[in-house]
Amino acid sequence: CLVEGMTNHPDTVSIPLYVDLIDAAKGRVVDSKTIQLTKGFGNGEFKLADTLAGGAYRIRAYTSWMKNFPESEFFHKDFYLFEFEEKEVRKTEKMPEHDFNFFPEGGQLVSGLQSRIAFKASDKLGKGVNVTGAVFNSAGDTVIKFESQHLGMGIFNFTPEKGQKYRARVSFNAIEEKDIAFPDIAEKGYILMTDNFSNPKNLKTFVFRNTVTEPEDMILVAQCRGKVVYSARVQLTKPASAILIPKEELPAGLIKITLLNIQSRPVCERLIYNNLGRSPEVTFNLTQSTYVKRSKTTVEIQVSGPKGEPLAGEFSVAVLDKNQIKDHDDERHIRSYLMLESEVKGYVENPAAYFVAGDPKASVLLDLLLMTQGWRRYSWEQVLNYQEKPYLYPLERGLAISGEITKPNGKNFEKAVNLTMMITKPDSSTQLYFTEAELDGRFEFYGLDVKDSVRVLLQAIAGKNNRNTAIIIGNNDFRQIDLVRIPYRPVTFAAHDLAAYLKFSKEILELERKLRLNKVIFLDEFVVKAKKVDQRLKDRRVLYGQPDASIKVTDNMTGYSNVLEILRGRVAGVQVSGDMFNPSVVIRGIGTLSGSSEPTYILDGTIVDKSLILSIPATDVEYIDVLKGPSAAIYGSRGGNGVISVLTKRGNPDYDWKNDNTPGIKRFGWKGYSVPAEFYVPPYDQEIPGNERPDFRSTVYWNPVVRTDATGKGKFEYFNTDNEATFEIYLEGLVFPGTPVTGRKTYQVK
Template sequence: MKKSFIYLFLFTTLSSFFIADHPAIELLEKFEAYNIETFEEKPFLHLDKPYYAAGETIWFKAYLANGMNLEPDTLSVPLYVELLNLDQGVIIDQKTIKLEVGFGNGEFDLVDTLVAGNYQVRAYTNWMKNFDSEHFFSQNIKVLDFGSQKEIAHVNDKMDFQFFPEGGNLIAELQSKIAFKATDQYGNGVDADGYILNIANDTIIKFSTIHLGMGSLNFTAFAGEKYRAFVRKEKEPYSKVSFPEVLQSGYSCIVDNLSNAANTKIYFSKSDDIAAEQVAIIAQSAGVVYYSGLINFSQKMVPLSIPKKDFPTGVAQITLVDSEGRPRCERLVFMHSDKVAKATISKDQNYFSQRELVQLKLDVKDENGNPLEGEFSLAVTDAFQINKALNSESILSNYYLSSHLKGYVQDPMQYFDLQNKQAGPNLEILMLTQGWRRFTWQDVIAKESVNTPNYFERGLSLTGNVKNPNGKSFGKPLSVTTILKDTEGNSRMLMGETDDEGDFAIYDLAFENSVELLFQTALGKNNRTSIVVLNDPSSPSFGNKNALFKLQKDTGLDSYLKNTKTDQDLLKSMLNTNQLLNEVVVSAKKRDPAQERVIYNRRNATTVQVGGNNVMSNYINVLQAISGRIPGVSVTGPANNPTVQIRGISSLSGPTEPLFMIDGSPVDKEVILAVNMNDVDKIDVLKGPAAAVFGSRGSSGVISVLTKRGNEDYDYSQDSSAGMTVFRKNGYNKAKVFYQPNYEENNLKRPDFRSTVAWEPIIRTDKNGKANFSFYATDASTQLDIDLQGLSFNGKPVATRMKVEVR
């Protein structure tokens, strides 16, 4: 990684010069600290299609990259993915995805009663909650019902129009470029034209949009003049719009990023009232400063040339800092839109037949032709049903472009199309109209330290508070025992302690789907009635920075909704089909759940039944409960530290205590004494030959406690013990497998007109950058849209699309 430090005048390098003596050095130091404190994580979701019918499944692949170098991020493991209803402003569903070295996948099952409308899928980590939700990944989608064949979009003719002076401000007497942008209610660009009048009502200049509602004009404002602007959409009447304020003092710039492949040229200008001064130029990309240098600004205009070779692909920000360390002028440029990784998908035949196996080969290389290892995801859709052009965003355009700009970027992949000669000029207009979104220099200057209470999560977290029933703190630490029981009956016990205020936290957990959580609290050796409150992390607020795309009726949409409804109706009829079976008699021995937790034969044990006996819950501990109840078992001494001996069993050194166990696991006597009697189901006592299965450890007998919670059939919700609270908590999403029929092995008679033909969330290339994948075509004679996206292990985002014909 190189940094350039040069002193420039008239495009000539005069000397190598560090900016250590300039006030800008303090700004750079703050900038470095700011970027460390606000480390950027970049999530991205690859969805199988841009719109869905109620009752379908949204399939997604999750990527998380380091914002500085785009390598797969390993700091955060849980990724929170939410489905939002934008029309109602509510969260419909949330999934927690467990990332494996920055990669994961999941799905949302849409209920068939889901209201049609505008929805959004967004993703973020716990760390990202420290910052504005605009930094989250989000993608708008449309959910349709089966009455949606008519016009989908609202009718609203309102147009938004804005001017953007290059460099940030319009300065009197300085030649400037002003960009402008016109958008409709969906955020998409619209064609517009307009004119500017001076104070005498003379038309100074006329202008019109040239690309997706954007354009630019050259303009010089004069002191004492007042300007008014009027615009119209298509042939509508003109209306007045806000025009930038003309400042009498300041700096401006005009950037040429196209004429020279090796350098970016910048022409800086200052107003006459500003005395000659030494200014600093800082150029950074993704939080890394790649260029800094000084200019003696003694003339009205000074040109500067910045080499492009040291910059990575992506958005760069160039800022002029005056002699007092104040940022005065800045401009965004895009570096190396032609230097991106390439993925090639090849096939061995020109077209495929219906239900034929489609076999494809993947070859991924970087911008220099070197093979790339990485992980990728594949979505195959029926192009005659799904219009993928409604969302051209990809991991490549998002990581390099969209995530660095403010607001919605329409059709971003077009700017990376090497066949489009207008891609470069259009990208320059985009840089002029949509400002830097991650930070402002004012943020860097104003904040001594950034408040980041949300940490990088390495696993799932449980946090909460324990209080007295009266709502007050106990004022002392309480011991907290937590039992997690998953849907398969597996249990896990965790032990810890609260602080003096009753707060507790358990970090780095890993469990899937839904688990039951039982919290047992105790003060000292006594269980205390308490209130346990689990913190339920609230979802960050959300808005809509993306366009609500306009979906109109067409034959493809009609076909999609018809085929989807037919498929769903057929599936429902199959699930509702009842078949009468002959009588079947099943016989088996009664199951003893307690026997499954121990290795000894319980029929050889002497058992004290505790569960269901209210009298037994009055005993202080397990050993007091068996005292005097089992012949040959002697319990003597104080209740909080008794001595236990099974009569007739001793060693050469005298009487010895038995082996103590809880649910089949050996424990110390202190643990046995701490067990709440309300938790105990049974107590087994083994002596003599019955304990022989434990060898020498059982030579003094065995006292085995079987708890209620150790029983996989135990219902925690029925527990009402003192200090005990039960919750249910969702863990990581267990991803479903996308169903793909195998027509070679099973010639299904069911018609197949699926809109999503294949979904493969995990495709890994080898060291040669190659991988193979295959799927079966459907019954449709169509074109299949192949959409492959992914990230190499060294931080190269990749995206490509192609079509395959099926006859």
């Protein structure tokens, strides 16, 4: 699902969504798909070949418009591909490097003002590390001690004294110690602190300043996903001032609180999470609590709002065998991504844990995360000197093919150039498009709705008949890959769990191979004898059988002004006479004269006028077939005078047109929208071949499109496998207009 960043509503503007599969170790794109979105929703898949090396991989998704912004703002999903024979990994690797940072609340420390300082310790993979430490003053005295509370993060109160220089000493996992630089201390300034927990109805915001001469006007602004949701002018009359913001006036999610001076310069900033406690709920209704192997499971879902009101939405559903797929300590889902990960910096460890309903610690720990990875400190110069860059990539309502038309010497034409584009689909059907290039030579065919891999023929004609043009096709691919730190194994397993999983998977594949071999019947050696079949008889352009005569046009047949000149004197019973640029053709039957009228002309299976046949360069022709009498009867009365059938090289489905550089014509292959494969669900209520095979699939069911109607209800069905196990249903998606929803349900198969 593609959502609009400010509202989380489905994005109905962009239609093509580009998805890449990236080998993280090599930094290259392994495969790519273009997904066609309908009202913001679409689906697709990557097939992982068994030749794919084990290691870290990344899925990256983006639209054309998103390419105007840093790649870090694209959607990314990391995963690890395990091999059956896992090797001992990095035994000689040195101890991971540690990173540690202090984050003063609001952005800065000010002399004489008490503040809260958050901190975060992590290894080079971005995962939290337990630490203890202490802050020392200029004299080397211990001012305060601290220790991490959650995933390497912690917080402590601190009041810097004027004239003091501070340093810190940190111990990582009680193994390694480091001296850490302490944040700079401003002599004058402001401190912004928030209290999001003591009052359930109001967000308390405190502003402290250490110079009080006269009242001072400030501006407090709250933004949610880039949209201003609250603003107030605040007059500071005391060293400390409190501002109450009703939580009901703020949307749910991350809120950026910014304090600005009267010149609208940002002074302090803080991220908070406004949890209104109104997440939609999903109820799963199963007909049974326990099922038998291969039994049919019917699941009805009910999605309701905070007041019990039904909610319509669109979701994806997966059913997993929990004996094979274990829960891990880095869980994430659509809610954690849209409401948190997409708006904070860096790798967020186990983001789903911050959204566990009923956990009183979750909100406090989320606030701690926002004080570290959501920390902000403004550079006034960057803000004031900001200049908006031009957007290079457009919003796309469909696929597009673009490029440039020039003269062979690279110069532009003085007049407009007409372009014709023909797209040939896999089923040999075609679509024609027409446009006119701009005076600078640029052109674009936009809004294309094409699926799968197709062949494209582009023809450019300048003026009346000038085909002497050069066509340059634009490169719309986006292959830039930022270097990022990807955890070696983002999913952490216990060693015995991983070994058991790999062993089980290997056994299942071996069983599949044996079953296939058991169905193979080995025959004794035998010899097949048959006449060689003319491959043209399989050509879809040819309706007739074997022609009465045929000429294969070879590369050494040069110097002919047109196709019909090749026939002159080469085929018995075919008389070519008259001017070489406009010859007349008469086909005589065996022993009878069919008349002086000319034959019917066919070009690649289509009846055409002789003038079109004469316009085709002889070098573009592959075969010239001649049909007489009974052979031509398939064309009825049109075949009464015989038939001349011309088959071009480019009309042949097997023609290698990739390197063809005919002036004024460009041919190339092109990928349209990917056609998603349907997830196979074995119908065990039917007796069909294949049902006798053992079924131990780890993913029992997957459906990318499950909808609830206006009553909030939806339904899906599938069959269980041969495993006696715990199965879990996962549901993720959006209720309209744009609230993320997750749900889970387990049941037993015995």
